[in-house]
Amino acid sequence: MKKTALYEEHIALGAKIVEFAGFLMPLTYGSSIEEHYAVRTAVGIFDVSHMGEFTIEGDEALNYIQFVTCNDVSKLSKFQVHYNAFLTEKGTFVDDLLVYKKGDKEYLLVVNAANTDKDFNWITSKNKFNAKAKNISDQISQIAIQGPLSQELMQNFVGFPLETIKYYRFTQTEVASIPAILSRTGYTGEDGFEVYLSNEDAPKLWKLLLKEGEKYGIKPCGLVARDTLRLEAKMALYGNDIDDQHTPLEAGLEWIVKLDKGEFIGRDVLVKQKEEGVKRVLCGFEMLGPGIPRHNYDVYIGDEKVSSVTSGSYAPFLKKNIGLCYLPVEYSKVGQEIDILIRDKRVKAQVVPTPFYKRKK
């Protein structure tokens, strides 16, 4: 079992620890609802050092990433980030990821912890380019600072105005005199930052953030809050909402599929799927009856089992029980009634517009 460089910090803070993707990670430091609220209303920090990081470097770095992903990497400017996906030949997900353009021949890819090895094997097996992929996951720590007060907090640690880093942009800088990548990204539906730094420096920054953050009402946040926050914002989770059985078109992620960018793995299937139209789509629903929908609970329309819940939870900020599931297109409209099988009882739910939660700009 792996530990992140912040493991001792979590223990000292009294975190409940669980195994996740081969790492011992904090589930919560007490109340996941309070952590969730801190991120929606103030600021919270997360240890996300379990995430995987690859560098792609070389003359054909761009062509290489273009071939193994579906979004158009050529559209990125230097110091820009975008959401992207590795797809199988069937057009289904190998994983979703962030692509950072550090230079014309230098990129950073950030992937899901549970998929780090699988992804790295996948992309290296597809490498017919003059470019080198390197898995640097074990050397890199990542701390996410999320919430409306993130910028105010982080301004204490950098010597330039943070307004200059726009959404999905990053810079290579020093944060509290620590060399880091500072990126305006996140997985919570709030404004915020993600800081990539070396393992040795991670505990120092973590402690500084908590100390300086006190006056902003900062809370360290665990995996439960991370999951409830991303679900309210309808951000997909690999293994739940997206996997090797579903394509980005079905998952409502057509905006990351750039069919006109040239050849890439999975393209042919997606071209056809787009022409013919998808048969099922990922939908958000809200429970009308009592009970919390959970991953894998059966979904019914009338007497027919149509699918299962991909993600479901109590939504702490919205104070509702919400979930995601794939539905046949003809039953996917907002207002459609569905039943979720909860403890052998069918409980009414309704398709609602997503994201469930959207922050005020």
Next chain:
Amino acid sequence: MTHHTIFFTKTHEWILPSEGKVGISNYAQGRLGDIVYIELTAQGKEVKKGDVIAVIESVKTTSDIYAPCDGKVLELNQEVTSNPGLINQDPEGAGWIIKIEVKEPFSSEGLMSKEEYETYIKTLSE
């Protein structure tokens, strides 16, 4: 004989036989995390030891609560149905879940005293 002391089960319920109150232990609420929903069995129902008498949903998980003894369900704690977080705040007090009519003589067989339970939870891996 009336039991004024609290007993615990291996599945982390407690019972106070003199009042018939049943709840979950402080340890259990800590493991579950924030409790947001509770579904209770019907009032008046005869239950056997080990029957599911409630389902507790925390943000992250769902957990069955078992009857610590045979008896009839007398009362459901309405306070916890309207405010399930009460179980987190005061699990062995105001956060009681149901009241059972305990059959006399009450048998504490298979149950643990507070001290025995404290020792028991120390043996459980985190």
